[in-house]
Amino acid sequence: MGELDKKSAKILVFSTEKISDPAIDMAGLLKLHYPPTVYTIAVPCSSGIKPSWILYAYEKGFDGVFIAADGSDCIYGESCTEKTGNLVAKTHNLMKEKRIEPARLRMAAICSVCSESFVKQMRSFNEYLLKSLHPDG
Numbered sequence: 001m002g003e004l005d006k007k008s009a010k011i012l013v014f015s016t017e018k019i020s021d022p023a024i025d026m027a028g029l030l031k032l033h034y035p036p037t038v039y040t041i042a043v044p045c046s047s048g049i050k051p052s053w054i055l056y057a058y059e060k061g062f063d064g065v066f067i068a069a070d071g072s073d074c075i076y077g078e079s080c081t082e083k084t085g086n087l088v089a090k091t092h093n094l095m096k097e098k099r100i101e102p103a104r105l106r107m108a109a110i111c112s113v114c115s116e117s118f119v120k121q122m123r124s125f126n127e128y129l130l131k132s133l134h135p136d137g
Contacts, residue, residue: 008035009063009129011122014049017042020068020110020118027115034122046070046107047083051091058100063129067107068118081109101132 015021021042027034039062043049046069054065069084084107092102106125110118 008037010037011064012057012062013040013066015068019070022112023114032119035126068110
């Protein structure tokens with residue numbers, strides 16, 4: 001588990017370059033506050049994320065991983081949502097095998113103008129991680 005201060009879990013966000021990344025950038029420009037320990041990695045399409053990348057994040061001390069998926073807006077194909085959902089399900093199974101709580105991986109579609117939605121997701125995920133991983137914290 002990552003080192004936590006009293007308010008922030010360490011969260012890795014996989015965002016998509018054309019869809020969710022602009023919303024995350026806009027959240028910063030609008031000065032919408034979310035935990036300072038949220039780190040983002042931009043990928044072309046959320047369906048291209050590998051379960052091994054997610055598991056590696058936990059090995060490196062991240063408390064949670066969030067996939068800011070394209071949803072139906074994906075420019076790479078209509079099956080993006082289904083493929084991303086399948087990779088999350090596969091990763092949840094691998095997490096169970098490694099005794100990692102599957103709820104530490106979340107996914108939501110974040111559109112290019114969904115800055116407030118992204119911030120709400122990060123705040124909610126942060127609260128969950130703090131309570132579940134560090135109930136005495």
